[in-house]
Amino acid sequence: MSEKIVLNYDVDSDDFTRAGEASSKVKRKLKLMGVDPDVVRRVAISLYEGEINMVIHADGGTIQVIIFPDKIEMTLRDRGPGIEDIELAMRAGYTTAPDNIRSLGFGAGMGLPNMKRYADDLKIESKVGIGTTVKMRVDIP
Amino acid sequence: MKVEEFISCFDEFDLLNKGRNMDEDVTEPYCCDLLSIAMGRMPQGAAWVTVMANVNALAVASLADAACIILAEGSSLDEFTIEKAREKGITVLGTKLKVFDAALLIYNRLNA
Numbered sequence: 001m002s003e004k005i006v007l008n009y010d011v012d013s014d015d016f017t018r019a020g021e022a023s024s025k026v027k028r029k030l031k032l033m034g035v036d037p038d039v040v041r042r043v044a045i046s047l048y049e050g051e052i053n054m055v056i057h058a059d060g061g062t063i064q065v066i067i068f069p070d071k072i073e074m075t076l077r078d079r080g081p082g083i084e085d086i087e088l089a090m091r092a093g094y095t096t097a098p099d100n101i102r103s104l105g106f107g108a109g110m111g112l113p114n115m116k117r118y119a120d121d122l123k124i125e126s127k128v129g130i131g132t133t134v135k136m137r138v139d140i141p
Numbered sequence: 142m143k144v145e146e147f148i149s150c151f152d153e154f155d156l157l158n159k160g161r162n163m164d165e166d167v168t169e170p171y172c173c174d175l176l177s178i179a180m181g182r183m184p185q186g187a188a189w190v191t192v193m194a195n196v197n198a199l200a201v202a203s204l205a206d207a208a209c210i211i212l213a214e215g216s217s218l219d220e221f222t223i224e225k226a227r228e229k230g231i232t233v234l235g236t237k238l239k240v241f242d243a244a245l246l247i248y249n250r251l252n253a
Contacts, residue, residue, distance in 0.1 A: 017221075020200035024229075027204060037185075037206075044204040045180055052177075052197075105193045110177035117181065 005029075005067040011051055011076075013059035016104060022063050023048040030067070035140060042118040043072050043138050049111045050076040050134055056101050057081065058132065071120075074136045082128035090116065142167050142251060144208050144232055147188065153246060154211060154234040157218055161230030167208040169251065170244040180205045188251075190244045192216045196225050203229055211247070213240045 009022035027044040054061040058080020066073045083089050090112050097107030116122045119136035126132040145163035168186035173179040180201045189207040194216040209232035
């Protein structure tokens with residue numbers, strides 16, 4: 001594979017039953033391309049966390065995934081409330097998710113830490129009242 | 142042990158959905174109900190014992206490559222969720238056993 005492949009997805013707001021569709025599609029695509037299973041798993045997990053965050057906090061958004069021969073880049077954009085204190089948000093266990101989200105099994109404050117753990121690089125740009133852009137990169141060994 | 146054999150060797154478990162992964166290996170039991178933790182820590186091929194019977198748990202099982210979900214403490218899937226499990230080809234079992242007891246049973250069987 002010499003050229004890059006660009007995939008774009010919309011994430012709907014408040015639709016937990018569909019959250020994960022973009023991650024599943026990306027996972028399937030990478031599997032079919034014969035990408036290393038560990039890389040596929042790390043992409044799937046970090047992307048799903050991002051997707052769920054967009055549904056919980058930001059009324060949805062857009063996801064772009066670019067598959068290069070040597071890496072996978074993921075960009076998640078939303079026009080949600082923004083993150084006031086990114087350092088605090090990165091702390092394992094810190095959460096602002098409401099109770100109804102917790103009853104679904106989320107809201108443990110592990111989303112961003114998981115993304116950091118599974119991606120080779122994670123960058124968050126956020127402006128309160130404007131939105132958040134999360135960029136992640138997973139290298140293909 | 143393959144999923145095929147796993148689903149038929151426990152009298153205590155009911156098969157709620159037979160997935161499309163009968164040839165995969167079941168590696169070890171894993172217990173957790175918080176989805177983000179489960180997704181981050183679950184070993185590949187896990188027999189995931191949980192009480193979270195919703196579509197998000199299905200998504201987590203699928204994305205984290207669980208071999209199957211075992212819904213413990215009598216939790217069960219509603220029609221919508223079972224349809225999703227069929228669609229995604231995820232193997233789901235149910236049991237009245239407590240989470241720990243179900244996982245212990247699996248552990249003992251896998252390590253027999």
